[in-house]
Amino acid sequence: MDPILQNHVNRIAQHLTEGFPEDYLNECGEPMDALDYLQDALDIQYIVDGNRTYLAARVLVAFGGPNIWINTQTGYVEGYWGGEAVEAPFIDNIGIDEALEELWNCY
Template sequence: MEAEETFERNLQTVVNDLEEFAQSCDQGGLLDYLKNDALEVEIKTDSEGRFIGAEILVMNGGPTVWVDTQEGAVMASWNGFPTTSRELQEEACDFINNVILEYVF
């Protein structure tokens, strides 16, 4: 039961953190998060090279947690648990995408 609670808590913490950055329009906080907490930021583009979203790996191994701004979700998987996702508000996805477009892409 403790493992399942940790799994759910980690997933929800990522959702809460990202939505808080978006609600407060904290670009610097999000950039720090991407620089210091994210393990990898994968930029998604269409066939013409236009930015369409990002996949951000936040935790790896136990559990693995990633954000997909194109899908609008934070997802997690862990040994023995099915992949689980939580919706990420559209405003949060747009905020993340705009910051990545301005400062990363």
């Protein structure tokens, strides 16, 4: 297990669970929320049912070494780098799943 990859994944899971540090501010200088965080997403893969109803999503937050996804269906942050895979559980206390559903419903 690569400790750098695991630390990166753990830090993202911690932010989702505990909220962002006070020095994480949005463009207006206000505390960052889930929608602000998603503005920097590299890709979003929506999981929907046959009626196009939102169920969950995977959000790519790092790419090219390592690749890191937030998976709201499983409740894990998943990291991949050089053939290694690590994960860390999170509790969605920042409302990222709700924000993703809101974005999906805008389409």
